Amino acid sequence: MTKAEADSVDLAQQEARAWLLRLRSGQAGPADAAAFGEWCADHPQTAQLLRETWGSLRTAAAEIAQEERASGRSWAGVARRERAVRTGRRAFVGFAVAAGASWLALRPPMQLWPSLGDMAADYYTGTGEQRRVALSDRVSVEMNTQTRLDVLPTRVAARGVELVDGEAEFDAAAPAAGRVAPLQPVTVVAGKGRMQAQVARFNVRRTGAEVCVTCVSGWLVLDHPVQRSRGDLTLRAGEQVTYDDRHVRPVTRTDAAAVTAWRRGVLVFNGVPLSEVIDEINRYRPGKVVLRNAALGQNRIQAQFPITRLDDVLDMMGRLYGARVMRLPGNIVLLS
Incomplete structure (x- = not known):
């Protein structure tokens, strides 16, 4: 292939990506569909590649939707939209135009952009983002990826927040020397x-209904409806408790440094199934990693990964377990 031919292919691929974004924007209309048809006629090879890619994306999207339904977090009408997707340019354009902006805003595919719920939170972080928030002169919060925090009304707590979703580390520092006023918790x-x-x-x-609390230093008190008959539960440094709406599990000792390793830009896994490792990677990495081999997901991992090198980690997993790693547009990775 000559340089001119290579440049022509690169330009066509750039145009194809632009068409994909335009047709998925929720603002495309009949004129866009007609123009896209003309472009396909002028670039038959690239158009065929685009259709094949969309077929792979459709397969991945169906698997992602199945995961969402299994976890009870499916969005309205997804089954109908899946049935609407068929091979061919007409179905592709129709699906892209029909995917309204309201649906995409309420449930962004693979969390490619903030949802309305994210933007409505007092504080939120996107995928792979970490953020520090000062609640007062001595209380700060380090927010991890995909986290939402709402400030509690003063009638609920004079100084407090609700962790709506995600993960955060709270630091209530000791008062300055000479302070005589009582501490506000x-x-x-x-x-x-x-x-x-x-x-x-x-x-x-x-994560969903499950909450995990780890005391790194000092001590804190947990109040839970299930626990009230036995009194408040106190956690001290190195102790951890997990609860949901109906249960409070026994307090255990844990490695607090491993729990907070994300603060150092590291993910630590101690004998964790690969399926859970993939779930964790999806919290930090834009796009979506889809595990298509259940047996592969049962392998247990003992490792530490830099958050900034997660794509290298996926390649390493492929070599380690002989798995196939297929990369698709939109940072979608199929692991099988």
Whole structure:
């Protein structure tokens, strides 16, 4: 292939990506569909590649939707939209035009951009983003990826937040020397649990209904409806508790440094199934990694990964387990 031919192919591929973005924008109309048809006629080879890519994306999207339904987090009408997707340019254009902006805003595919719920939160972080928030002169929050925080009304707590989703580390520092005023505890609500601490550092992770609280230093008190008959539960440094709406599991000792390794830009896995490793990678990496081999997902991992090198980690997994790693547009990766 000559340089001119290569440049022509590159230009056509750039135009194809531009068409994909335009047709998925939710603002495309009949004129766009007609123009896209003319472009396909002028670039038959690239158009065929685009259709084949869309076929692979459609397969991945169906698997992602199945995962969402299995976890009880499916969005309205997804089955109808899946049935509407068929091979060929007409179905592709029709699906892209029909995918309205309201649906994409409520449930962004693979979290490619913030949802309306994210933007409505007082504080939020996107995929792979970390953020520090100062709640007062001595209380700060380090927010991990895909995290939402809402400030509690003063009638609920004078100084407090609700962890709506995600993970955050709270640091209530010791008062300055010479301070005589009484300390106001920081309050953190996550699910049915309510935590209070005066001087402590603790990590809270909420995934769906399950919440995991780890005390890094100092101590904190957990109030939960299930626990009230036995009194409040106190966590001290190196202790961890997990709860949901109906259960509070026994307090255990844990490696707090491993829990908070994300603060150092590292993910630590100690005998964790590969399927859970993939779930964790999807929290930090834009796009979506789809595990298509259930047996592969049962392998247990003992490793530490830099958050900035997650694509290299996927390639390493492919070599380690003889798995096929297929990369698609939109940062979608099929692991099988």
